[in-house]
Amino acid sequence: MEEKKTSIASIIVAYLIVYIVWGSTFFFIEEALRSFPPFVLGSIRFVIAGTLLMGYCQLRGYRIFNKSDIKQAVFVGFLLLFIDMAAIIWSEQYISSGIVSILSAATAIWFIILDKPKWKENFSSIPTILGLLFGFAGVIMLFAEQVLTSTVPEEERSQNITAMLVLTCGTIGWTIGSLYSKYNQKSKSADHKKGTSLNVMVKTAWQMVTAGIAFTIVALVKGEYSSFDYTTVHAADWGAMIYLVLMGSILAFSSYIWLLQVRPATEVSTYAYVNPIVALLLVHFFTDHQVTALQIIGLGIVLVSVLLMNWNLYKDNRTFRAIRHRKKLKKLRHMAPKSSIPRIIEVADYLRKQKRKADKKEENKA
Incomplete structure (x- = not known):
């Protein structure tokens, strides 16, 4: 009986970590950007996180090298953790982490549009089509707010819209990487015997290392490292960086992987509904950004759209x-x-x- 209670407690704690920690990373990225240039931030975060995770995998005795798996992990890591995260980090220089979190939640739109093998199933489902329409409506509302806000200077408005477009491109990169990983894994499982593939933690460590290297190269080319002075970084911003590495990249991800092993994937995917709410609450209480009624309505519409687009999965x-x-x-x-x-x-x-x-x-x- 005690074992069952412990198991339930572990599941609850893991969900809280995935819900709250992942939702809070948007806020902590914005905080860290006060001292860190965007690509230096990504470089330090993923080099440290990837090294720590790889070291953990080695201590656990996991197999580290497999040419085909590493090749896939490098490609997926480039799209998921470099393209998408670079878009998020760069965008948060100009728009609030709350808006970034809402647009990130709308990634479900691109999964429906770009998942060609499931087009017939997706576009023959009324809830999915309604979800798609709602999703676009929510995103358009957020863009419209930036266009129609007369109190903001025109140059700033233009920069905000550019940041939102860059972020949208990042979410498309995340979707392409996720779909590639999904279908490539299926084809590999048919060709390889069970047990030859690398552990999911090892693959993720390679993805993080890839992202860290990519961020580092861009930071060096842009001259961010040459102008970066670590002695000027505020203690609170070092704290934000440590939080992103340990809590966001290591703890939250490990909890997510563990939950996928013990709970249904559709249930675990509910983090997509909670993360933007956590992000908006942190923005409202701890930043100078204003959380507008239009943003809250836009969030509500986007979350309803995500629910509708996943309705066929949830009902089963x-x-x-x-x-x-x-x-x-x-x-x-x-x-x-x-x-x-x-x-x-x-x-x-x-x-x-x-x-x-x-x-x-x-x-x-x-």
Whole structure:
């Protein structure tokens, strides 16, 4: 019984880390940018995080080298952790971390548009199409706010719109990298025997190292390192950097990977709904940026769109199936004569046990 309680507690803690820590990284990037140039920030963050994660993997005895896996990890890391994160970091020089978090949540739009093998399924689903329309509406609202705000100088407005366009390109890069990883992994699993592929932690370490090297090269070419003086960095900004490395890149990611192993992926994906809310709250309480009504409405619309675009996945989720099963059983109890209720419960328990066995077999196959 104690073991079960510990397991539930661990799951709750892991969810809190993924929900709150990942949501807060947008805010801490903005804080760190007070002292760190954008590409120096990315360079230091991912070089340290990648080195630490690689060292951890080596201590655990994981296999570190596999040419084909490293090649894939380098490509995916370049798109996911360099292109997307560079867009996020660069954009936060000009727009608030709250707006950045909302636009990042709208990444689901590009998954629907760019996932060609699933076009037939996606574009024949009414909830998905509605979600797509809602998503675009939410994003357009955020752009419209920047265009129509008369109190902001024209030059600043133009820079803000450019930052939002750059960020949108970054989310497209994230989507392409994710889809490549998804389909490449499927084709590899058909060709390779089980156990030959690198551990997911090792692959991520290579992705972080790749991003760190890419950020470092750009920072050197742009002259950011030559003009960067570490002695002028405020203590609070070093704290933000340490938080991004240890909490954002190491702890939150490890919690996310662990949750994917013990909970359904559709349930774990709910972090996408919580992260922008956390980011907006931090912006409201701890920065000078104003969280406008239009931003809150835009966030609401984007989150509804994400829900609709994932509706087909959520409705088939085990948790939702269990809830529907309980509702049917409750209705059946009310309809049945009292003498038949014990038999209904007995049958329901048997079916539940059979369902658990089937789920375990499915998990073992996966």
